Amino acid sequence: MKLIMKFGGTSVQNADAVGKTMDIITSHLAKGDQMVVVVSAQRGVTDRIIETAEQMVSSRDTSAVNVLVDYLTSTHLTTLQAVAPDYYSETSEVIIRAINNLHDFLHAVFHLRELTPRSRDYVISFGERLNAPIISAALRQRGISSLALDGCEAGILTTGNHGDAIALPAGEARIRSRLDPLITTSVPVVMGFMGCTEKGVVTTLGRSGSDYTAAILGAALMVDEIWIWTDVDGIMTTDPRLVKDARVIPRISYIEVMELSYFGAKVMHSRSIEPAMQKNIPVWVKNTFNPSYPGTCIEKGERRETRVVKAITFIDKVAAITITGAQMIGRPGVAKHIFSILAENQINVMMISQGSSEANISLIIEEKQVQTAKDALQPLKERCVFREITANEDVCAVAVVGSGMAGMAGTAGRTFSALGKAGINAMMISQGSSEVNISFVVKQEDGPRAVMVLHEEFELSTKCEEC
Structure with missing residues (x-):
């Protein structure tokens, strides 16, 4: 088979983890599989780099840069020495040169x-730049031909919106021309999380960027499967920290994963799954530290589900914004003005609800963006487009997800009946026409309990052989 294998930060965080990653790769090569490997930065590295870069904008000295450089040098060279001693000399030169470049760049920021969006993208790509050469050297240590490529060298072309770039279809032919000749005789190791514009400017791909890299490459190369290696056994019915008997879901559809990821579940981001969905490529989520466990397969999901609800998740640190006023009734374009202004201010609206009277619109946004939203909408209030805007930050959003809900009567009734019996009030409700997701808002303190109540109501801890 032709595969993309992506290894997350915990899967490459130290020598022991890299050793397990090598075992997985070599076992598949022994079966005759061809592959491209995508790697993230070592766990915690990108956060440290971002933190230091932001400090340099206002810091009085550059001591934090020296601390970061010492940390990066020690961490990466220690791992390299353990996993690829025969290639230490040549690879350490690459790593030290990259660290020196980062050092100089952070001094320039100081x-x-x-720290512009463009320079920020360049800085935070260094986690992958330091790690991919180590993984490539570890493969060569085991007698496997390999080379490390950044996202641009691998052919990934993106839009120019820094920090949240989107892959361009024009990059597919470029990816094929660069990687197809390599995978027949070697294992290319591609740095996740980054690409470049057509002018060669470095961009990053936003949340779950390395997963997105894997999907972009997989779609372009038309691989048989994409494997996402992480530190959990698969996608779960809910957060196991909330429900101890939460269960791994064996199979789940693309659309269900997109809904879950949107509502905070620790799964692939919705954008990451889209390239695979367009080409109908199965995506597996598996545990590097428990590779024999079957994991979760994300697929098209054409068969009728016997289990109505697949998973339940929730997002905290959100706020409910309510816009009210009789002057909104029958007035065309009010919603357009509201959402246009929010979009201009980079405010993401997670949920929307509007009463049939048209006298109020309720929105769910990130808690940290409340004041920005209120300030941005104030001019509309002054123009009497609406009367009042209020915010409630003591809320969380809960989502009940399952493709089996489509056309199945009574799911919403069961959901809110169970909540009512538990004394939990739904303050706002939203459901799309796809019927894959029922979302609602409750008080912050009721969120975890709502998840537990519904997990029990839909018997998600019970194994279902046909699901």
């Missing part, structure tokens, strides 16, 4: 007192 002197300029500015």
Whole structure:
């Protein structure tokens, strides 16, 4: 088979983890599989780099840069020495050169007192730049031909919106021309999370960027499967920290994963799954530290589900914004003005609800964006487009997800009946026409209990052989 194998930060965080990653790769090569490997930065590295870069904008000295450099050098060279001693000399030169470049760039940020979106993308790509050469060297240590490529060298072309770039279809032919000749004789190791514009400017792909890299490459190369290796056994029915008997879901559809990821579940981001969905490529989520466990297969999901609900998740640190006023009734374009202004201010609206009277619109946004939203909408209030805007930050959003809900009468009734029996009030309700997701808002303190109540109501801890 032709595969994409992506290894997350925990799967490559130290020598022991890299050793397990090597075992997985070599076992598949022994079966005759061809593959491209996508790697993330070592766990915690990108966060440290971002933190230091942001400090340089306002710091009085550059001591934090030296601390970061010492940390990166020690961490990466220690791992390299353990997993690829025969290739330490040549690979350490690559790593040290990259760290020196980062050092110089952070000093430039310090002197300029500015970290633009473009320079931020360049800085935070260094986690992958330092790690991919180690993984490639570890493969060569085991007698496997390999080379490390950044996202641009691998052919990934993106839009120019830094921090949240989207892959361009024009990159597919470029990816094929660069990687197809390599995978027949070697294992290319591609740095996840990054691409470049057509002018060669480095961009990053946003949340779950390395997963997105894997899907972009998989779709372009038309691989048989994409494997996402992480530190959990698969996609679960809910957060196991909330429900101890939460269960791994064996199979789940693309659309269900997109809904779950949107509502905070620790799964692939909705954008990450889209390239695979377009080409109908199965995606497996598996545990690097428990590779024999079957994991979760994300697929088209054409068969009728016997289990109505697949999973339940919730998002905290959100706020409910309510916009009210009789002057909104029958007035065309009010919603357009509201959402246009929010979009201009980079405010993501997670849920929407509007009463049939048209006298109020309720929105769910991130808690940290409340004041920005209120300030941005104030001019509309002053123009009497609406009367009042209020915010409630003591809320969380809960989502009940399952493709089996489509056309199945009574699911919403069961959901809110169970909540009512538990004394939990739904303050806002939203459901799309796809019927894959019922979302609602409850008080912050009721969120975890709502998840537990519904997990029990739909018997998600019970194994279902046909699901």
